[in-house]
Amino acid sequence: MAVLGPNRYGKAETRVVRVTRHGDAHRIKDLTVSTALSGDMAEVHLSGDNSAVLPTDSQKNTVFAFAKKHGVGAIEDFALLLARHFVDSQPAIHHARVAVEEHAWERNGAFGHSFVRSGREVRTCVAQHDGTRSWVVSGLRDLVVLNTTNSEFWGFAKDEYTTLPETRDRVLATAVDVSWRHADAEAPQDWDKSYEKARAALLAAFADTYSLSLQQTLYAMGTRVLAECPGVCEVRLSLPNRHHFLVDLAPFGLPNDGEVFFAADRPYGLIEGTVLREDAPDAGPAWE
Numbered sequence: 002m003a004v005l006g007p008n009r010y011g012k013a014e015t016r017v018v019r020v021t022r023h024g025d026a027h028r029i030k031d032l033t034v035s036t037a038l039s040g041d042m043a044e045v046h047l048s049g050d051n052s053a054v055l056p057t058d059s060q061k062n063t064v065f066a067f068a069k070k071h072g073v074g075a076i077e078d079f080a081l082l083l084a085r086h087f088v089d090s091q092p093a094i095h096h097a098r099v100a101v102e103e104h105a106w107e108r109n110g111a112f113g114h115s116f117v118r119s120g121r122e123v124r125t126c127v128a129q130h131d132g133t134r135s136w137v138v139s140g141l142r143d144l145v146v147l148n149t150t151n152s153e154f155w156g157f158a159k160d161e162y163t164t165l166p167e168t169r170d171r172v173l174a175t176a177v178d179v180s181w182r183h184a185d186a187e188a189p190q191d192w193d194k195s196y197e198k199a200r201a202a203l204l205a206a207f208a209d210t211y212s213l214s215l216q217q218t219l220y221a222m223g224t225r226v227l228a229e230c231p232g233v234c235e236v237r238l239s240l241p242n243r244h245h246f247l248v249d250l251a252p253f254g255l256p257n258d259g260e261v262f263f264a265a266d267r268p269y270g271l272i273e274g275t276v277l278r279e280d281a282p283d284a285g286p287a288w289e
């Protein structure tokens with residue numbers, strides 16, 4: 002006998018660009034929005050009765066309509082608005098998960114209407130609502146950082162397959178992928194300010210930690226976010242070790258005193274970890 006297990010459905014990766022026109026000074030918000038709804042969905046799976054199913058096409062349309070009607074401020078506010086709307090307006094929907102990614106643009110010169118896609122990281126959030134409670138996880142990915150010194154890696158375990166030389170000075174580089182959980186997602190808050198604080202904390206910790214391993218740097222980064230952002234209770238980091246290997250220039254009669262590196266793209270070490278407050282409230286579905 003088979004039974005239906007957990008399920009959800011929605012529209013993935015709706016690309017929406019919202020232009021706000023204040024005279025000649027325009028603003029743009031460029032988002033990728035993914036919705037996932039769950040609730041009384043047994044019948045559609047078991048008998049094909051679609052009466053409880055709000056089409057994914059309607060979900061996509063709602064994203065566009067809400068961008069027009071409500072504008073787009075902080076992505077967390079937009080995601081919460083959508084999540085609450087789906088649960089509050091559809092009797093069969095008991096849980097909504099809305100994930101938003103924000104692609105940054107900067108002004109192109111002094112023109113109010115011209116923009117250049119920024120090299121900045123992608124800002125992310127996932128908001129969830131179940132009719133009573135809400136959960137918000139914010140984050141970013143592809144924040145690429147590099148230290149040219151103050152990084153060592155030695156004293157590691159060795160076996161018959163270990164060839165890695167110990168180093169007292171190396172390049173440390175990574176593309177930060179991080180999410181942080183807000184302890185209280187119900188209270189209205191300045192998500193933009195909290196984002197900038199968390200980002201600044203991550204960058205500061207990466208720069209000023211004298212690193213004996215990327216693991217140690219990861220912990221320092223997570224700890225710094227908790228110290229700087231009182232509303233954040235848990236930080237999850239995924240840090241690819243973007244290895245920079247010193248090139249042997251001896252065959253060409255050239256010294257290489259930490260000046261020329263081969264930036265390898267794969268394979269790469271992947272260091273992942275969570276840093277959380279001792280008294281962090283239960284995460285519920287926040288990470289799902």
Ligand SMILES: O=c1[nH]c(=O)c2[nH]c(=O)[nH]c2[nH]1
Pocket residue numbers: 154165213214215216242270
């Ligand atoms: O910071 C590091 N952590 C590791 O676990 C590791 N492993 C490795 O080969 N190089 C590194 N560097």
